[in-house]
Amino acid sequence: MNTSMVKSKFLSHPEDLGVVAVGFSGGQCKPGVDAAPSALIESGLLTQLRDELNYKLHGHDTVHSYTDLVPREDPPFRNMKNPKAVSSVTQRLCDQVYEHAKEGRMVLTLGGDHSIAIGTIAGSAKATRERLGREIAVIWVDAHADINTPETSGSGNVHGMPVSFLTGLAKEEKPEYFGWLKPEHLISVKKLVYIGLRDVDPGEKRILRENGIKAFSMFDIDRYGIGRVVEMALAHIGADTPIHLSFDVDALDPMWAPSTGTPVRGGLTLREGDYICESVHLTGSLVAVDLVEVNPSLAPEVELGAHETVRAGCSLVRCALGESLL
Numbered sequence: 001m002n003t004s005m006v007k008s009k010f011l012s013h014p015e016d017l018g019v020v021a022v023g024f025s026g027g028q029c030k031p032g033v034d035a036a037p038s039a040l041i042e043s044g045l046l047t048q049l050r051d052e053l054n055y056k057l058h059g060h061d062t063v064h065s066y067t068d069l070v071p072r073e074d075p076p077f078r079n080m081k082n083p084k085a086v087s088s089v090t091q092r093l094c095d096q097v098y099e100h101a102k103e104g105r106m107v108l109t110l111g112g113d114h115s116i117a118i119g120t121i122a123g124s125a126k127a128t129r130e131r132l133g134r135e136i137a138v139i140w141v142d143a144h145a146d147i148n149t150p151e152t153s154g155s156g157n158v159h160g161m162p163v164s165f166l167t168g169l170a171k172e173e174k175p176e177y178f179g180w181l182k183p184e185h186l187i188s189v190k191k192l193v194y195i196g197l198r199d200v201d202p203g204e205k206r207i208l209r210e211n212g213i214k215a216f217s218m219f220d221i222d223r224y225g226i227g228r229v230v231e232m233a234l235a236h237i238g239a240d241t242p243i244h245l246s247f248d249v250d251a252l253d254p255m256w257a258p259s260t261g262t263p264v265r266g267g268l269t270l271r272e273g274d275y276i277c278e279s280v281h282l283t284g285s286l287v288a289v290d291l292v293e294v295n296p297s298l299a300p301e302v303e304l305g306a307h308e309t310v311r312a313g314c315s316l317v318r319c320a321l322g323e324s325l326l
């Protein structure tokens with residue numbers, strides 16, 4: 001680890017980085033997001049983390065595609081598309097993240113669409129409870145709230161629902177449809193903070209309001225500036241809480257990250273995104289990071305767009321893991 005890096009409060013092996021590369025796209029309908037981990041790795045992300053930020057990497061040799069878990073028939077259930085596939089992939093991913101996290105390692109997950117956060121957050125919530133007897137907080141950086149229940153969702157895409165399952169707002173008994181999620185996997189709505197929202201469905205707005213969930217939209221970023229917004233977000237979580245950062249690349253403006261499945265104009269600049277990640281690193285409370293929704297096959301100019309988006313994604317991850325400007 002670099003000497004400039006911040007001391008970790010909650011990791012017993014902060015120099016060890018568990019990497020889970022998730023080549024999965026079943027939480028939405030556009031192919032290509034499964035190719036993101038390879039694109040990020042080929043562009044040199046993991047080498048940079050190893051050689052420049054001095055992490056000892058674990059689990060980085062494989063990009064998982066979970067093809068053995070994807071059933072031949074997977075009809076909609078409660079309006080969810082590919083429900084069995086997403087459920088069993090996230091269940092496996094939960095175990096993978098848990099195995100790293102229980103060793104006291106930082107965990108980096110490269111998605112994949114955002115449905116995979118069901119697995120990553122469930123795994124780090126469980127490990128942190130067992131290891132430290134604490135609940136994790138989640139900072140969800142996204143244009144979208146991803147808190148639809150199967151019933152409020154207009155699309156049926158599970159990448160718009162992970163937060164409702166993770167908070168217990170959406171429940172299902174059947175193990176093959178996320179019934180494997182138990183109390184130890186869940187997070188509290190009080191320890192959830194959003195940054196970057198600008199495309200929230202009517203049903204989601206109601207859920208956010210009724211549950212008093214803290215959310216900073218692009219309006220708040222314009223009003224207060226990114227510095228104060230991050231300060232308020234971290235104050236809401238409290239200084240003594242392990243943080244799981246789930247970063248959807250579509251939080252960035254399409255100018256910086258055009259290659260993503262559901263781009264929304266009016267987003268964060270790359271510097272604002274990096275600033276969020278740098279600030280979260282500086283807390284010393286970070287225990288896990290997800291980077292999701294990079295889709296190298298989508299953009300008005302595909303090749304240029306993919307290159308820029310992958311580059312932005314790498315920058316966000318490096319900032320979260322301790323790269324500093326000086």
Ligand SMILES: NC(=[NH2+])NCCC[C@H](N)C(=O)O
Nearest residue numbers: 114144148155157159160262
């Ligand atoms: N992870 C994402 N990009 N989510 C987009 C969700 C879009 C929309 N709210 C839906 O539920 O379908």
Ligand SMILES: [Mn+2]
Nearest residue numbers: 143144248250
């Ligand atoms: Mn999004």
Ligand SMILES: [Mn+2]
Nearest residue numbers: 114142146248
């Ligand atoms: Mn998302």
